[in-house]
Amino acid sequence: MADHLSQTIFVAGHRGMVGSAIVRHLKSLGYSNIMTAARDELNLLDQAAVQHYFQTHQIDQVYLAAAKVGGIHANNTYPAEFIYENLVVEANVIHSAHQAGVQKLLFLGSSCIYPRMAPQPMKEEVLLTGALEPTNEPYAIAKIAGIKLCESYNRQYGRDYRSVMPTNLYGPGDNYHPENSHVIPALIRRFHEAKLKGDAEVWVWGSGTPRREFLYVDDMAAASVHVMTLLPGQWQEVVTPMCSHINVGSGSDQSIREIAELIAQAVGYTGDLVFDTSKPDGAPRKLMDSTKLSAMGWQPQVALGAGLKHAYEAFLGAGHG
Template sequence: MAVKNVFVAGHRGMVGRALCRALKKHSDVSLITANKADLDLTNQAKVIEFFNNNHIDEVYLAAAKVGGIHANNTYPGEFIYQNLMVQTNVIHSAHIGNVKKLLFLGSSCIYPKFADQPISEDALLTGALEPTNESYAIAKIAGIKLCESYRRQYGKDFRSVMPTNLYGPYDNFNPDNGHVIPALMHKFHKAIKSNKCHVEIWGSGNVRREFLHVDDLASACLHLMEQDDSVFWRGVNEHCSHVNVGSGVDCSIKELAETLKSITKFEGALHFNGSKPEGTPVKKLNISNILERGWAPSISLRSGLETVWRWYKSHSH
């Protein structure tokens, strides 16, 4: 069995770690990673040198600057600059380094704020974006289009996946900069430890979101990369080359908070602060494309939240 060299960019992040866990189960994979101290992905010369020094066959591009509504709203310059630089350097280096396959991980925030639900892949660039994370979304759209353009001009097998809202171990549990699930877990944990009588939740609680455990995303990514190019690209429009990955199920933030209250055994009240931003009213992906390709999620929201809550408690201080 031929061994392939697989580079996971962003291997210390939540998604990168999940990809590494999944890839390590394959005996035909030699995993390549690089710490930030050893490789600055925003430095094009260093990235090109890294690709020249490693005979890389496949790339999973999971490196990104990510955060919740507050972080996206507060640091738009950092979000657009860092993400544009990282993905451009890695994708271009993969091109000139003759990498056989690359998988770029985007985000469901690429879609218009008021896109028809559930959101299909061809909704991209059909309307205005959600203002609170526009900088991040534009960077991710540029990454998709870079992969598409290199395929059209150079015939590169550079694929893109658009995951829904993710959660899992090694997430960012900062209450200000993290996404909703880890931020809420932090709040519940702190409230329980300090015997608080309530937990504040941003927004009305009425907006709806779809959530996917990061290990389900990793299995979807490997499934898509294992499809040979004639299968993957069959029926894929060259101007719409990305594939949605989600759970196919959504819930309101109020329902999510109540589920977490039950799991954490918090006995206080939930206070919804309607003066805080809450983003797009509804966001659920149409995942019929990937379902037709033979993949389906396997981790329910409740069981996934339970395992992540146990992980968080064991790793929090």
């Protein structure tokens, strides 16, 4: 076990919400040789720089958590950046890892890879069976390409590159930008500011009827490490060469209205919620089927209510109070 814990692990995107959670979890398990590189040290969009980094460091495993992410508004406003930057980062890291002889890599994708009208809950096998949600199609296509990159290097070169598709994530390290963030951090900020100002009501994007599944980011980190520590035989029992990704979800979903009410409760906002039906809803429902992951012996630990309280505490601790 000591040899296992001493392996050199590179976490790409360690300053992001997921990457920082993976680093926290690895350290909690006793991993001591964790490599990270800030953007001013290593620009993942620079192919030559990424190749040089891998060639000059002895890396055993890679967690590819680096990505350009955002909510509906950001995806709608910056589609070119979302497809370009995500394609380039994953291509640079996966190819450079292969060239440097790295055998194990974990690619983190997103639930938005699935068709907009996919049967619920969404199984891994529905990938590429229908049209994507238009508001985040460029980002989704980039993430699908990442899965197929991993599959291609596995098939052609015998690599052990695995992919996990998380549902909507939230928690410490989230992005609280008023326009470019996802629904939970955006509402945490909105309710917090409304509470401070004594506002009688808070407007929420959309009708409130779409259903979404959420997972606390530390649960996602634990699932990622769990997947990476599975023996190849254990992993290959639940995936196929042409469907080599697995879903990571909480197993339940709530309406946006229910989520907003839970966030207001966690923040302590007691005013009214008003839903702006002129704003886009996105996909009507996004619940993932995570039975493959359950079969691998992993279950989430943080319930939504408790997770939202932790997230609000992290928001205040990050200086937003």
